[in-house]
Amino acid sequence: MSLMSRHGPFTYQTVNGVDYKVDLVLPKSLVTRPAPLVVFFHGGGICFGSRGENEWFPHWLQLAAVKAGFGFASADYTLLSPGTGWDIVNDVKQLFIWIGSDLENELKLEGGVVSPIDVSQVFVVGQSGGGIPAAYASLYSDPKPRAMINFFAMGGDFTNDLYVVNKKEPFFKFLTPDFLPLFTSMDRWSSLRNAPLDSPPTIEVNIDEPDNPRIDYGVSMMQEGIWVDTLTGKKGIGKQLAAYPWEGRSRAIHQDIAPLIPSVAADASFPPTFLVHGELDTCIPAAESRNMAKVLKQRGVEVVYLELEGEDHGFDFKPSNFDTSALEEQIIAFMLKHVTAQERPSCTGKDTGEAALRNAGAQMIGRHRTKSISDARSAINSSRLKSSFKPVIQRDNMSRIAVIGVGVIGSSWTALFLAKGHSVIATDPAPGAEGRLNEHVKRFLDSLDVSEEEQKEAFKRLSFTSDIEGELPGVDWNGPETIQYKKTIMKFLDSNTRPGVIIASSSSGLPSSQFVTDCTKDPSRILIGHPFNPPHLIPLVEVVPHPHTSKAAVEKALDFYRKLGKSPIALSVESPGFVANRLQAALVHEAYSLVSRGIVKASEIDACLSDGLALRWAIQGPFLTKVLGGGGGAEGFKNHLAHVGKSAGVWLQDMQDHRFVHNEENDTKLIASVDEELRELEGEDLPATRDRIEELILSHHTRERKLTGLHATPDESIGAMSRDRSQAVKTCSSPSRS
Numbered sequence: 001m002s003l004m005s006r007h008g009p010f011t012y013q014t015v016n017g018v019d020y021k022v023d024l025v026l027p028k029s030l031v032t033r034p035a036p037l038v039v040f041f042h043g044g045g046i047c048f049g050s051r052g053e054n055e056w057f058p059h060w061l062q063l064a065a066v067k068a069g070f071g072f073a074s075a076d077y078t079l080l081s082p083g084t085g086w087d088i089v090n091d092v093k094q095l096f097i098w099i100g101s102d103l104e105n106e107l108k109l110e111g112g113v114v115s116p117i118d119v120s121q122v123f124v125v126g127q128s129g130g131g132i133p134a135a136y137a138s139l140y141s142d143p144k145p146r147a148m149i150n151f152f153a154m155g156g157d158f159t160n161d162l163y164v165v166n167k168k169e170p171f172f173k174f175l176t177p178d179f180l181p182l183f184t185s186m187d188r189w190s191s192l193r194n195a196p197l198d199s200p201p202t203i204e205v206n207i208d209e210p211d212n213p214r215i216d217y218g219v220s221m222m223q224e225g226i227w228v229d230t231l232t233g234k235k236g237i238g239k240q241l242a243a244y245p246w247e248g249r250s251r252a253i254h255q256d257i258a259p260l261i262p263s264v265a266a267d268a269s270f271p272p273t274f275l276v277h278g279e280l281d282t283c284i285p286a287a288e289s290r291n292m293a294k295v296l297k298q299r300g301v302e303v304v305y306l307e308l309e310g311e312d313h314g315f316d317f318k319p320s321n322f323d324t325s326a327l328e329e330q331i332i333a334f335m336l337k338h339v340t341a342q343e344r345p346s347c348t349g350k351d352t353g354e355a356a357l358r359n360a361g362a363q364m365i366g367r368h369r370t371k372s373i374s375d376a377r378s379a380i381n382s383s384r385l386k387s388s389f390k391p392v393i394q395r396d397n398m399s400r401i402a403v404i405g406v407g408v409i410g411s412s413w414t415a416l417f418l419a420k421g422h423s424v425i426a427t428d429p430a431p432g433a434e435g436r437l438n439e440h441v442k443r444f445l446d447s448l449d450v451s452e453e454e455q456k457e458a459f460k461r462l463s464f465t466s467d468i469e470g471e472l473p474g475v476d477w478n479g480p481e482t483i484q485y486k487k488t489i490m491k492f493l494d495s496n497t498r499p500g501v502i503i504a505s506s507s508s509g510l511p512s513s514q515f516v517t518d519c520t521k522d523p524s525r526i527l528i529g530h531p532f533n534p535p536h537l538i539p540l541v542e543v544v545p546h547p548h549t550s551k552a553a554v555e556k557a558l559d560f561y562r563k564l565g566k567s568p569i570a571l572s573v574e575s576p577g578f579v580a581n582r583l584q585a586a587l588v589h590e591a592y593s594l595v596s597r598g599i600v601k602a603s604e605i606d607a608c609l610s611d612g613l614a615l616r617w618a619i620q621g622p623f624l625t626k627v628l629g630g631g632g633g634a635e636g637f638k639n640h641l642a643h644v645g646k647s648a649g650v651w652l653q654d655m656q657d658h659r660f661v662h663n664e665e666n667d668t669k670l671i672a673s674v675d676e677e678l679r680e681l682e683g684e685d686l687p688a689t690r691d692r693i694e695e696l697i698l699s700h701h702t703r704e705r706k707l708t709g710l711h712a713t714p715d716e717s718i719g720a721m722s723r724d725r726s727q728a729v730k731t732c733s734s735p736s737r738s
Contacts (some may be wrong), residue, residue, distance in 0.1 A: 004028050004066045010106045012075070012098035013091070016200040020076040020091065022098075023051060026117070027066050034118035036146070036339050037071040037099065039137070043128030043314075045154065045218030046088065046231075047080050048205035055318035056207060058127060058151070064328040068336065071117050076203040077133045079214065082195040083202070084233040085260035089136045096122070096141035123335055126150045128284065128313070129218070135262035138271050147338045149274040149331055152313050154284055155262045156275075156292030158228050159249035162285065164238035166225040188213045189220050232257040251498045258498070263295045267400040268423030268461045272302040274334050276327065278311030299400060300423055300463050304334060400425070404493065406437040406464075409506055409535060415444030416536040418458040420564050426464045434464040444536045486515035490526065494519035502557055504529030509581055511574040513546035524550040527557055529568075530578055539567040542578045593660040595673050602673035603680060 005028045009021040027035060042049045043056055051074040053059065062072045075095055078087040100119050107117075124145045126134030131153020138148045158164075192213060205214045221227040225238040234257055241249045250264055258264045273296055277289040286307055293305040306327070308315060315322045403414050406428040414437065417424050426437055441462070445455050486505070490512075493503050499522040505512060507528050516523045528544035535541075541561045545554050554570055561568040571578060577585065591605045600608075616625055623637065630640030660666065 002028060003063070004072075007107060007110060010103070012102070013094045015078075016198070018200050018203060020095075020203060021051070022073050022075045022095070023053075024071060024073045024103075025062065025066060026071045027069055034116040035069055035071045036118050036121035036123065036335070037073060038065050038123045038125055038335070039095070039099075039145075040072065040074045040125045041077060041127070041130030041133040042074065043130050044079075044205070044207065046077075046129040046132055047218040048209075048212065048214040049079075049129065049207060050204040051076050052204075052206075054207055056127070056314065058125070058316060059318075060316065060324040060328055061125065061331065064332050065335075068332045070123075070335070079202045079205065080230050081192040081202075081217070082197050082199050085132070085136070085231045086233065087201065088133050089140055089259070092133050092137040092141055096137065096143070100143075121146050121339055123338075124148050126153050126155075128152055129154050131155045132262070135266075138273075139259070139262065139265055144269065145271050147272040147274065147335060148270075149276075149334070150289070151276045151316070152278055152281055152284055153275070153289065156288030156290070156295075157263055158231070158261050159241055159253070159263075160246060160285070160287065160291075161242075162222055163227040164225050164241045164249070166239075166242070167223050189217050192217055232260050251496065253498060255498070255500050263292055264498075266292075266296060266299060266301070268300040270296060270299065270301045272334075272338055274304045274306075274331060276306045276308065278308050278313060278315050280310060281313045283313035298425065298463065300461050304330075306330070402427070404428075404489065406433055406440075408440065409531065409533060411437050411440035412444055412534040412536045413506070413531065414462065415441045415448065416564060418461055419445060419448050419450050419536070421461075423461040424463070426462065427466060429466055433466070437464060444534065448536060483510065483514050486510065487518055490515050491518040494521045494523065494526065497521075500525055502527070502553060502560070504557060506531055506535075509577045511544065511546060511576060512549075513574055516546055516548075523548055525553045527553060528578070529557060529561070530580075531566075532580065539565070540580065541566045541568040542580060543568050543570045544574060544578055545571070546574060589660045590655055592666070592670055593655070593658050596660060596666040596669045597658065598669075601676065602670070603677040606677065 004025040007024040007026065009023050011019045012022055013020045038061075040051075040058070040062075042051055044050075049056070053074075057074070065072045077091045077095075099122060103117065103119060120143060122143075122145050124134040124137045124147075126132065126148070128151070131150040132155045134148050134150055134153070135155045138145055161167075202214070205212055207215075209215060218227065221230055225242060226235075227238065228241065229235050229237050237257065241252060244252050250261075253261055253264055273293075275289045275293055277284075277286040279286055289305060290307070293303045296303045311322070314320075316324055400423045401417050403410050403417070403424055403426045406414065406426050410426070410428070414424050414426055418441065426434075428434075428437070438459075441459075442455070445458060450458065486507070490503070490505070494516075497503060503526045505515075505526075505528050508530055512526055512528050516526050519526060523546075526546065527549045528542065530542040530544065532538040532540050543554060543557050543561070558568050558570060569579070575582070594600050595602055595605060620628070626640040627633075627636035630636035630638065630643070
């Protein structure tokens with residue numbers, strides 16, 4: 001008696017008159033809970049093949065999945081020429097929309113009693129070329145699959161010679177002497193290479209059609225090194241990449257095609273992955289899966305990689321002597337591990353009845369998208385007709401960030417990035433750096449009110465290495481303020497990141513023009529992103545370009561910092577010390593002068609700021625403060641300059657006459673006054689006190705800025721502040737000093 005019931009085929013989308021279909025099998029015995037779903041993508045180098053159950057179909061996995069209580073679906077997808085990778089991305093996104101919106105209704109229309117499906121728990125399986133749609137589903141579908149399982153799959157490294165190098169001699173094992181003449185004329189594939197973009201897509205070519213040019217179309221593209229050209233719809237890409245050594249090719253991939261290269265596009269949100277490859281694979285080298293496993297591990301993704309000794313491509317194809325029992329046991333255990341614990345499938349022979357099935361179905365309906373399937377289908381198909389090559393994915397290229405240097409500043413940035421959902425690769429050669437980083441990040445996440453559960457998830461997105469290898473994502477660099485050190489590190493960072501990836505230095509005073517002179521790959525994306533300590537709390541970031549930084553890089557950096565909740569400012573030209581530190585230097589040197597001359601003590605200077613001037617400036621800043629000092633409104637600042645401002649000339653002259661000079665006598669006076677203040681505060685945890693008060697002020701600061709109109713237009717802001725100034729100052733008063 002069969003263990004499974006067959007359903008479909010169902011149509012999940014129609015493109016240019018071509019129906020894309022899904023075959024489905026479900027456990028025949030009813031399940032106690034809705035069944036998770038496995039979606040299989042067939043092989044054939046995304047040039048041929050079909051979803052049907054031929055000798056390449058993994059019957060063994062289908063049966064094992066059904067026995068374990070899973071449904072098993074096999075889906076069509078677009079084949080190359082005139083289709084591209086962008087079409088396949090659209091396919092998998094549309095497929096997941098259909099699964100969430102229409103699958104249950106399609107089963108009801110068939111009639112009969114069937115096992116309910118949990119459409120929130122979908123797993124993807126790719127075989128050979130089917131590894132590409134499986135990877136795209138893992139990257140771009142909504143919701144993402146619970147896990148990806150790929151066998152001898154393509155997509156792990158599209159930069160290797162197989163895809164981008166024009167080979168002078170036949171490279172493929174099936175290129176026999178009788179077959180070679182086909183590669184001299186190339187007429188066999190001319191209809192495919194010249195197919196109009198608006199041609200109906202091809203989604204199915206039987207594997208037993210040797211005369212069909214699609215059977216060896218992929219091999220011909222590999223022979224010429226144009227496989228990536230066809231995948232991306234960009235001619236010349238293979239030739240451009242082949243000009244680089246293999247180690248540098250992934251960094252040379254332009255961001256407009258990067259979404260189609262799984263090993264480049266994958267980040268920490270990629271689902272848990274199980275990869276299997278034959279050691280002796282003569283079609284798709286095992287190095288592809290090795291590379292994908294390495295990349296995913298570097299990005300914090302759970303990976304299981306099995307390399308089968310002595311096995312070739314298609315080790316499970318029929319007829320085969322390969323014993324799949326051990327492999328299927330490991331894969332099913334991996335999938336069960338990633339089924340939500342309270343919803344793991346459990347087969348039973350008992351009839352749970354129509355009512356139970358209706359209840360299970362009703363529970364699933366609440367998780368479906370409200371957008372109609374027809375609307376979604378129309379939108380997808382419309383984008384296809386406009387251009388098969390147009391990217392339809394908008395991904396945040398800074399979702400994965402490398403933090404170079406994890407002292408206090410680097411650790412603080414790391415905590416903020418993690419709290420905002422980013423993934424971080426951190427590095428620092430100093431002994432014990434990883435332990436200190438974890439301690440700092442834990443403390444900083446606590447100060448950001450990140451829950452214990454959220455912190456566990458955040459630490460899963462954090463990885464540490466003492467020696468960064470391979471391609472770097474967006475880079476935040478926190479290192480010593482010495483030019484030669486910065487030049488050496490910046491040259492390394494520039495050479496190990498793709499063009500266009502932002503490299504931001506946290507330099508507190510050195511302009512980047514002084515340390516980008518050895519950067520030759522893409523200095524236009526290098527800039528200063530100067531934070532204020534601690535960066536996870538203080539909103540201000542100074543974005544400082546050097547003369548050759550592109551406007552696009554500045555805008556990209558500003559947008560990134562704003563999404564972090566920061567308040568970035570952009571300098572139009574470099575200025576030593578930038579802006580805030582110059583303002584601070586002017587004030588601090590006057591404070592030094594007053595203390596060294598015996599006019600006040602260090603503790604009294606601190607009180608002048610923390611209990612007075614700093615509170616006012618925290619709300620408004622010096623210019624808006626002077627607007628109010630001049631009477632408020634549009635004439636306030638003008639009145640200040642005409643009246644109050646001129647009287648300050650006497651003060652400024654006295655300040656110039658008594659400008660502080662560092663010498664032994666003056667420095668000794670300063671140190672003595674600061675020591676006296678520290679004795680008064682003995683036993684107080686100054687960093688903790690600072691962070692606690694800053695958090696308090698910032699929480700009120702954000703609310704009051706909204707209440708007082710500081711995010712409105714300038715005229716509206718001035719009017720609102722004139723009305724509400726006293727209340728704002730009262731609300732933001734600092735706690736008493738202890």
